[in-house]
Each structure stands twice: as C-alpha cells, then as structure tokens.
Amino acid sequence: MSDLISGVLAGNRRAIARMLTQVENQPAGVDGLLTALFPHTGHAWVIGVTGAPGTGKSTLVNALTKAYRERGQQVGIIAVDPTSPFTGGAILGDRIRMRDLSGDDGVFIRSMATRGNLGGLARATRDAVRVLDAGGFQIVIVETVGAGQNEIDIVRAAHTTLVVDAPGMGDDVQAIKAGILEIADVLVVNKADRPGATQTVRALKTMLDLGHPARLSTSVGHHGRMLPVASVPAPNGSDFWLPPILSTVASDGTGIDALIEAISDHRDHLEHAGRLAQMEQAQFAIEIQERLRDHLMQRVLQQVPSDAISSLIEQVQARHLDPQRAVESILEQVGFAG
Amino acid sequence: MTTHTTSIRVLIAKPGLDGHDRGAKVIARALRDAGMEVIYTGLRQTPEMIAEAALQEDVDVVGLSILSGAHMALVPRIREVMDAHDLQDIPLILGGIIPDEDKVKLAAIGVHGIFGPGTHTEDIASYIRALVTAKTTAANARTDSSGGA
Numbered sequence: 001m002s003d004l005i006s007g008v009l010a011g012n013r014r015a016i017a018r019m020l021t022q023v024e025n026q027p028a029g030v031d032g033l034l035t036a037l038f039p040h041t042g043h044a045w046v047i048g049v050t051g052a053p054g055t056g057k058s059t060l061v062n063a064l065t066k067a068y069r070e071r072g073q074q075v076g077i078i079a080v081d082p083t084s085p086f087t088g089g090a091i092l093g094d095r096i097r098m099r100d101l102s103g104d105d106g107v108f109i110r111s112m113a114t115r116g117n118l119g120g121l122a123r124a125t126r127d128a129v130r131v132l133d134a135g136g137f138q139i140v141i142v143e144t145v146g147a148g149q150n151e152i153d154i155v156r157a158a159h160t161t162l163v164v165d166a167p168g169m170g171d172d173v174q175a176i177k178a179g180i181l182e183i184a185d186v187l188v189v190n191k192a193d194r195p196g197a198t199q200t201v202r203a204l205k206t207m208l209d210l211g212h213p214a215r216l217s218t219s220v221g222h223h224g225r226m227l228p229v230a231s232v233p234a235p236n237g238s239d240f241w242l243p244p245i246l247s248t249v250a251s252d253g254t255g256i257d258a259l260i261e262a263i264s265d266h267r268d269h270l271e272h273a274g275r276l277a278q279m280e281q282a283q284f285a286i287e288i289q290e291r292l293r294d295h296l297m298q299r300v301l302q303q304v305p306s307d308a309i310s311s312l313i314e315q316v317q318a319r320h321l322d323p324q325r326a327v328e329s330i331l332e333q334v335g336f337a338g
Numbered sequence: 339m340t341t342h343t344t345s346i347r348v349l350i351a352k353p354g355l356d357g358h359d360r361g362a363k364v365i366a367r368a369l370r371d372a373g374m375e376v377i378y379t380g381l382r383q384t385p386e387m388i389a390e391a392a393l394q395e396d397v398d399v400v401g402l403s404i405l406s407g408a409h410m411a412l413v414p415r416i417r418e419v420m421d422a423h424d425l426q427d428i429p430l431i432l433g434g435i436i437p438d439e440d441k442v443k444l445a446a447i448g449v450h451g452i453f454g455p456g457t458h459t460e461d462i463a464s465y466i467r468a469l470v471t472a473k474t475t476a477a478n479a480r481t482d483s484s485g486g487a
Contacts, residue, residue: 014424017396025344088345089370095391096380102387109394113345113375 005036011136013108020110023127034127037134044076044133045267048158049143050180055166056190058097060250061143065101067256073139074106076132078125080144083113090114094143108132122153123294126287129157155183157283159276160266162259164188165204167196181207184243186262192247192255204245241269303334346374346470349397351388352381353416356406361433365401368459374466385416389423397428398470401462404434410443417447427477429469431462 004022007015019037022030047064049057058079065075079094092111101107112128114121125142132140142158155161163184168191181187187208189200244262248255270276301309312329315321321329350366352359359381366376377395379387392400400420404412409432417430431451432444441452451465 013393017394021347021396027344083375084370087371088373090345090375091366091370092375092377093380095377099380099387102384102390109391111375111377111395115345 002033002036005033008037008131008135009040013105016108016131016135017110019131020128023131024112024115024124026124034130037130040134041130042133044129044137044140045160046129046133046158047139047141047263048155048161048183049141049164050145050152050155050161050183051164051166051188051190052169053145055164055169056250057143057145057164058094060162060164060188060190060248061094061141062098062100063248063250063253063256064141064259065098065107065139066253067260068139069101069104069106071260074137075108076129076135076137076140077101077107077109078112078128078132078140078142079109080112080114080121080125080142082145083115088115108135108137122157123287123290126157152180152183156286159270159279160185160263162186162188162263164190165200166191167194167200169200185241185266186259187243187245188259189245189247190250193249197247201245201247208243208245239273241266300330300334300336304330308333346399346466347377347395347397348374348466349377349379349388349392349395349400350403351379351383351391351400352403353383353385353388353412354404354406354408355382356404357381358405359403361405362403365403365433365459365462369401369463369466372460372463374463385412385419388416389419389425392420392425392428393423398473399429399431399466401431401433401466404432407435409434409436410440413444413449414447417449427473429473431465431469433457433462 004015004019008019019033022033049061051057061077061079065077068075077098079092079098081090081092081094083090090113092113094111095109098109101109110128110132112124129140129142142155144155161183163180163186165187166189187204189197189204191197244265246255246259246262248259250256270279309330312321312326316323316326348369350362350369352362362378366378369376377391377397379391383391388400388402391397400416402413402416413430413432420426420428420430429451430449431453432449433453435454436444436452444452451462451469453462453465
C-alpha cells in the first residue's frame with residue numbers, strides 16, 4: 001500500500017490534503033489510489049448544503065460543524081466555489097466564515113474550485129468525500145452554490161441535502177428554482193432574524209405543498225389546483241419524507257440544534273426499511289453510468305484524429321451533414337456502428 | 339478529453355492586527371485573473387491558522403500581506419509554525435512596506451519574494467509561477483534520484 005493511502009487511513013492530515021489534490025488534478029495513477037481507498041469508505045454521513053449566494057451557507061456550515069463537534073463527531077468539509085470561466089482562476093473564500101473551526105484537529109476544511117468542467121466536478125467531489133470518509137470523518141459536509149445542474153449533481157451524492165434560503169433574497173420562487181426544491185431533504189431559512197423571514201417560510205411552504213412529490217400524494221385535485229388534505233396524517237415515519245422547513249440564525253447558533261435533529265430524523269428515516277440501501281444503489285448506478293460515459297468518450301476521442309472532428313464540424317456548419325450523422329460517422333470510424 | 343486541469347493554488351493571508359485588507363484583496367483578484375486558485379482567509383489570522391489552512395488546502399505558495407510593521411515578529415513565527423507542521427516545501431512571499439535591512443533578515447529564513455507598493459500584479463503572478471515550476475522540477479529530480487538508488 002502506498003504511503004499516501006496508509007497516511008489517509010491513519011487520519012494523517014497532510015496525507016489527506018495531498019490525496020485531495022490528487023483527486024482534483026486526476027494525474028495518472030490516481031485511480032489505483034482510489035481503488036485502494038474504496039473498501040474503507042461508506043462510514044461517513046454526507047450532508048449537502050446548497051442555496052443561492054448570500055444565504056449564509058458557509059456560516060451555517062460553521063455553526064453545524066461546531067454543533068457536531070460538541071457531540072463528539074469529526075467533521076470534514078468540502079467547500080466548492082466557481083472557477084472563473086474567463087481566466088480559469090478562482091477565489092475561494094469560504095474559510096473566512098469558518099474561522100471558529102481553526103485549531104480543531106477534529107475538523108478538516110478543503111476549498112475546491114469547479115474548474116469549469118461539466119461532469120468532472122461531480123466526480124471529483126464524490127472522490128473527495130471518499131477521501132475524508134476513509135480518513136475517519138463521521139460527518140462530511142459538501143457546500144456548493146445552488147446555481148445549476150452541476151450543483152444538483154453534487155448534492156445528489158449526499159445522504160441529506162439542505163437547501164438554504166434567506167429573507168430578502170428577492171423573489172423566493174426565483175431563488176429556489178424547480179429542481180433545487182425537489183432535492184431538499186431539509187429546507188433552511190437562514191438569517192431568520194431579518195425582516196421578511198415569515199414570508200420566506202410561507203413561500204417555501206406553499207411551493208412544497210404545490211410541488212413536492214411527497215406532498216403531492218397528500219393533496220387532492222380541486223378545480224385543477226392541488227389542495228392539501230388536512231386530515232391525512234404527516235407522512236414522516238411512513239414511506240414519505242416531508243422536508244421540514246427550519247428557521248436558523250447561523251451567526252448566533254439559533255435553530256442549529258433543531259437542524260441537527262432534523263438531519264438525524266432524516267438519517268433515521270433512510271436507515272429504516274432498507275431505504276438507505278436503495279438510495280445508495282441508485283447513486284452508484286448513476287455514478288457508474290457517468291464514469292462509463294466519460295471513459296467511452298475519452299476512448300473514442302483519443303482514437304479519432306482531431307482534424308477529422310474539425311472537418312465534421314465544418315460539414316455540419318455548411319449544412320452538408322446533421323449533428324447526429326456526424327456522431328454516427330465518428331462512431332463508425334472507431335468501429336462502434338452496427 | 340481531459341476533464342481536469344492542474345491549477346496553482348495560493349493561500350493569501352493577512353496575519354496580525356491591522357485591518358487593511360485592500361491590498362490582499364487586490365492581489366487575490368489579480369492572481370485569480372492570472373488563472374490561479376486563491377484561498378483567501380480574511381483578516382487577523384494567527385500563524386497557527388495560516389499553517390493549518392496551508393496544510394489543509396495543500397497550497398503551492400503562501401502569500402502574506404502585512405501593513406502593520408510587525409513583519410519581523412510575524413514572518414519568522416509563521417515560517418517556524420509551518421515548518422513544525424512539516425510544510426518546509428511551501429514557500430512564503432510577502433507584500434507590504436518592508437525596509438531593506440529587514441529584507442536581508444527575511445531572506446536569511448528563506449523569504450525572497452517581497453513585493454512593495456507599486457509592484458505590478460503580473461510580476462507577482464510570474465514570480466509565483468517560477469517558484470512553483472522550480473519546486474516541481476526539484477521534486478521530480480528527488481523522485482528520479484531516489485528511484486535510481
């Protein structure tokens with residue numbers, strides 16, 4: 001076993017940091033390292049935290065981590081920030097809000113840039129979670145800006161996903177777009193001491209009542225609108241998980257204990273009746289599919305000379321060929337076509 | 339198609355008690371625009387916090403901005419704490435108004451990159467690139483020689 005792997009498994013912080021760099025840079029040989037780590041993973045509870053910029057995600061992660069530390073849990077944090085599409089650089093500033101956590105050996109914070117690559121980020125994040133998991137952190141928190149498919153892919157790799165909103169973020173319906181709401185296991189209205197918090201909670205509740213799959217089953221159609229049925233008991237504890245809406249003030253710790261409790265309830269829910277196993281099965285299915293797709297694409301593109309592809313692009317642009325035929329032509333060249 | 343690229347990672351930290359972080363922020367932006375990943379930690383960092391962040395973030399270089407005049411107290415201490423964390427291979431660079439006689443003393447503990455007012459940000463970026471290239475070359479040479487032994 002390599003020194004790096006034994007270092008990670010022993011919880012050596014420098015080894016963990018270096019392994020995370022490998023995961024980000026994906027040099028040749030990193031797959032072997034990940035293969036060696038994989039049997040030692042699967043112990044951490046992974047919490048995804050997403051939401052619009054300015055909702056206080058980093059401060060919330062800071063408060064959550066302090067609370068988990070008080071409960072004796074070791075916490076690894078991956079804070080993802082966007083890479084500038086123009087320069088390839090990034091400013092990663094999440095540590096500014098997490099300074100309370102410094103000097104604690106039970107916490108490990110790593111900032112990651114998206115590096116502007118579709119798909120690749122979800123993979124790097126999953127692998128980074130595994131490094132922290134194998135390094136002995138019982139809780140791993142992944143924080144991302146909730147602004148697109150990339151982020152949704154990331155939180156899909158989590159066990160419990162928190163979607164964070166705050167009052168005064170403008171149109172709430174806009175802030176929590178379709179897609180983001182559906183992935184929420186717990187909705188957090190942070191900065192709840194600010195004016196408008198009640199309205200934000202109400203707006204989220206309305207959206208949940210209207211749109212969430214778990215809520216839909218408790219609603220009936222009435223003149224084309226879905227109305228909640230008051231007599232149906234709350235389905236938590238049954239097959240459905242209703243995302244609770246919690247108010248917090250992360251900067252002073254208000255509501256954090258209740259949030260920890262909600263995460264723990266969600267964990268209990270998943271760990272009941274084989275739901276966790278089902279969820280993991282679905283996550284691995286997606287991951288294997290994604291890796292297969294990336295791998296096949298790389299293999300194909302390696303085999304086709306880049307000027308052949310350029311020429312196909314020109315033909316498509318000249319309307320001599322449609323994009324689908326161009327793909328078929330590439331596949332024929334590598335012997336895939338039947 | 340490669341989905342990943344290697345980026346130079348730089349920690350920009352403001353140790354000590356002065357609250358003037360404009361310079362640090364300008365540098366952070368300039369290095370981002372030069373294609374680097376900049377981890378910015380905010381004001382009033384202790385040497386221990388800086389060493390911890392450098393370790394966890396596995397950065398290539400640590401840049402310090404000190405405008406309080408306390409550089410002779412802070413920089414050697416930060417170097418010491420970083421070395422104690424086994425981070426000897428991460429170079430320190432420094433921004434601020436540093437008198438010439440102090441530059442000599444700082445060079446003696448391995449701090450050569452010192453940038454005063456009026457420095458072009460491109461010069462800092464190319465200095466960092468050269469540092470990282472030299473470090474990588476040295477590391478590769480070490481691996482080669484140990485592999486041959």
